[in-house]
Amino acid sequence: MPPVTFRISRGDKTSTEFREYTTEAGEGMVVLDCVHQIQSESAPDLACRWNCKAGKCGSCSAEINGQPRLMCMTRMDMIDTSQPVTIEPLKSFPLIRDLVTDVSWNYRVKKSIKPFKPRKPDAPDGTWRMQQKDVDRVQEFRKCIECFLCQDVCHVLRDHHKHPEFAGPRHFVYTAALEMHPLDTEDRLGQMKHEGGIGYCNITKCCTKVCPEHITITDNAIIPLKERVVDEFYDPLTRLFRMFKPKK
């Protein structure tokens, strides 16, 4: 492979600029390998976060040629190297330095979501019985590696900065995993409607497109939650039926 030119965003929250670096991209290399090579050859002070290099820790999220991706899962032979390859940090979170952003807002949001509250154990030994088909549905959501690429691409955060009023797709996935769990008894729908601002999501599916774990975020997590919110808050018929239903 001929040498590849990268345009990497450098700087901190006061100012950023693109700097060009050229490096040799060998066979089988991923973007993260090239970044490491650039660090060792010409930019030892280039900040980037990574951990597993296997697409499982969710640390190396960045925007490669404008597309939110994991650097360790983006093979060099997947991208057009005839022009400089741009690498930028995530756009929806405060920049710390170079490619590293402060994603701690996500942890605060997650903590504020009502935790798992299982029903009373089914057996005297304190264990529960579940059907496989009931857990299958939430299994998909548990693949999340918290890379926050979905949060990055979601225009509600990215272009409208609704962080104080919107939980974001990652946390709808998290909430769906709890809300649809066969053992859970907690009700988080009010929380999702109000503090979580699920109504801000306009189902444009960008989150689904970027998810490296291929979680069907919009169709399987967000829309079903929106429908449950409709049941609880908007649909007059379901509200009426609920009045006559025996309480659990």
Next chain:
Amino acid sequence: MTQSSLPLPQIRALGETRRQDAWWVQPLLVFLGFSAFIVYSTWAAFQANHYWFAGGGANYLSPFYSPEIFGTSPHALFGPKPDWLPWPSFIPFSPAFLILWAPGGFRFTCYYYRGAYYKAFWGDPFNCAVGEPGFRGKNYRGEHKFPLILQNVHRYFFYIAALFIVLLSYDAVISYIWTTPDGGKTFGIGVGTLVLTVNPILLGAYTFGCHSLRHLIGGKHDCISSCSAARQSAYGCVSALNRRHMLWAWLSLFWVGFTDVYVRLCSMGVITDLRII
């Protein structure tokens, strides 16, 4: 969702992106596709003419005019428009206007269409990771507030749309019944019969893959295993259709328009309907 204010990077300007692919192609195609359909269906609804065909004993009714509540064709359920029905004098009466709000509202509030036209018509955003028009900014309301919060009515449009599948299936069935020259009835199949048969099939695949139906039929239960076997398999079927909801949305949209074109051209005498059996 947590109240602290974050020092966030600057928001990008309209159309600004580092994407190198042709990100504008998809919203443009959606824009052209929907616009073409809206323009054609509005035009066709205004015609109030050539929406049914009985040439050679055929029995075709355009889906844009079905059910024909009041009208002048033999398909009219209650005869011509009664005098008590108020109608603005500046638009000609057309049976299509009495019903098109239902499938129109169903598609307008459909989750797939919403996402698609928010992008293609509103630029909200035009495509993923592409800068939006600046005026919305922090005043973005999404579906959280009025007016788009009204999209939550979708399930009610679904109930009506399901009824339309029954009515359009009926139209398909009666298109197999042909009138003989002496006034009798006989079984027959023309090209139009096939066109009218495919229509409710595609519309059904779209309608019964609806997200609201998926929720109502099983999705709302955390323990689907405790539901009846019939409900479980219904949930499975709806979910299977739902996975291809976008595809069915486009195919059925195209076909319903094509069906109207076909019946119209036959009725106008531009094309001849080929009788197969």
